[in-house]
Amino acid sequence: MTGSETVGLLALETPFDGALSLDPLVVAVIFAMAVVTVVAKTGGIWLVRRVDVSDRVQAGLDVLPGAIVIAILGPELAAGGPAEWGGAAVVLVVMWRTKSILLALCAGVAAVVAFRAVV
Amino acid sequence: MEQTQRGESPRESDATSGERGEEPTEPESEPVTFGLSGLRAGFLTCVPIAFGVAGYGVAFGVLASQAGLSVAEATLMSATVFAGAAQIIAVELWTEPIPIAALVVTTFAVNLRYSLMGAALQPWLGRLSPTKIYSSLCLMADENWALTMREFRAGNGRGAFLLGSGIALWLFWVVSTILGTVAGGSVGDPNRYGVDFILVAVFVALVVELWDGRSTLAPWIVALATSVVAAELLSGQWYILLGGLTAALLEVIRHDG
Numbered sequence: 001m002t003g004s005e006t007v008g009l010l011a012l013e014t015p016f017d018g019a020l021s022l023d024p025l026v027v028a029v030i031f032a033m034a035v036v037t038v039v040a041k042t043g044g045i046w047l048v049r050r051v052d053v054s055d056r057v058q059a060g061l062d063v064l065p066g067a068i069v070i071a072i073l074g075p076e077l078a079a080g081g082p083a084e085w086g087g088a089a090v091v092l093v094v095m096w097r098t099k100s101i102l103l104a105l106c107a108g109v110a111a112v113v114a115f116r117a118v119v
Numbered sequence: 120m121e122q123t124q125r126g127e128s129p130r131e132s133d134a135t136s137g138e139r140g141e142e143p144t145e146p147e148s149e150p151v152t153f154g155l156s157g158l159r160a161g162f163l164t165c166v167p168i169a170f171g172v173a174g175y176g177v178a179f180g181v182l183a184s185q186a187g188l189s190v191a192e193a194t195l196m197s198a199t200v201f202a203g204a205a206q207i208i209a210v211e212l213w214t215e216p217i218p219i220a221a222l223v224v225t226t227f228a229v230n231l232r233y234s235l236m237g238a239a240l241q242p243w244l245g246r247l248s249p250t251k252i253y254s255s256l257c258l259m260a261d262e263n264w265a266l267t268m269r270e271f272r273a274g275n276g277r278g279a280f281l282l283g284s285g286i287a288l289w290l291f292w293v294v295s296t297i298l299g300t301v302a303g304g305s306v307g308d309p310n311r312y313g314v315d316f317i318l319v320a321v322f323v324a325l326v327v328e329l330w331d332g333r334s335t336l337a338p339w340i341v342a343l344a345t346s347v348v349a350a351e352l353l354s355g356q357w358y359i360l361l362g363g364l365t366a367a368l369l370e371v372i373r374h375d376g
Contacts, residue, residue: 019189019190019191023192025217027195029217029222030196030199032219033196033199033222033226034200036226036227037201037227037230037233040231040234041237041256042253044235045238045240045241045252045256047234048241049241055374057371059371059374060368060371060374061239063335063338063366063370064235064238064363064367066329066335067339067341068239069265069325069326070326070339070366071358071359071361072261072322072362073323074342074346075346075358078347078350079350084316087313087316087319087320088323091320091323101266101269101321101324105168105317105321105324108316108320110313112313116313
């Protein structure tokens with residue numbers, strides 16, 4: 001272990017000393033992250049509002065919501081196991097039958113916790 | 120912000136919202152309002168989910184303090200950046216000296232999916248003033264995007280829903296960050312309580328809402344195949360962007376075909 005790492009560890013042991021400290025460079029980096037995040041969040045709608053959207057492009061935009069949801073879910077579930085797949089199935093069925101998102105979420109999360117304990 | 124800009128028949132759409140008919144395909148026909156009722160509905164609907172998100176806020180706070188950020192710095196990041204995945208990745212990259220370019224570029228890349236998600240809300244949000252659109256979008260996260268999409272498609276044109284649900288998420292995110300940085304490592308793994316499954320569950324529920332008959336099948340299969348392959352081949356979250364874009368592109372090509 002090098003000297004500088006030891007100093008770092010010692011500093012961590014008394015975290016409340018610097019709890020309210022704001023390093024100017026750290027603040028600048030955080031603001032830069034905030035700016036690019038706002039650009040990312042608003043950029044898409046900004047563009048769509050500027051350009052003239054043809055019927056053809058509109059047809060593409062119409063399928064975006066479902067496509068994004070599937071694109072987020074697919075790899076997430078592929079990386080999961082039987083417990084996650086079972087939980088997803090529970091959400092699907094409860095949502096389909098009751099149309100209540102809160103009920104579906106509670107049932108799904110409870111099912112995952114239960115399945116993980118068993119599997 | 121309290122006035123509502125209602126059309127000729129403000130609550131007309133409520134009567135049909137229970138029936139899954141043609142209303143989602145023609146959002147232009149519904150008036151979009153921006154008032155306290157939408158703000159409150161968004162906030163209240165999102166609170167249970169925000170409670171789960173707070174599990175990640177605590178995790179972020181713990182990681183941030185381990186990376187050497189002070190309570191004030193971590194809280195400032197949660198309050199201004201407000202993007203869970205990007206923030207957690209950022210504090211994992213955080214070293215001394217600070218890799219500024221890598222942090223900023225990674226944050227942008229991880230959050231680029233929000234461009235697509237925001238654009239998907241244009242049919243409804245587009246009829247509000249720019250101030251309302253862009254301030255709402257600043258508080259957009261995966262969870263409240265999903266809830267808002269659901270709300271809009273159900274025929275309730277309450278434009279303030281995104282902002283209200285975003286405020287709920289923001290409050291829980293900031294407070295849980297403070298808890299995490301102060302509590303340090305004494306908090307257990309939030310995944311033990313199934314917190315990591317909440318986001319998946321929200322999106323599975325949304326799949327039920329977004330299913331619109333067989334016309335939905337082709338773009339969804341394309342999105343699924345592209346995203347699963349891209350997630351295998353590429354690092355980061357490019358697979359979301361690629362999955363959404365290829366499905367949209369297919370639809371653009373197929374149009375009138």
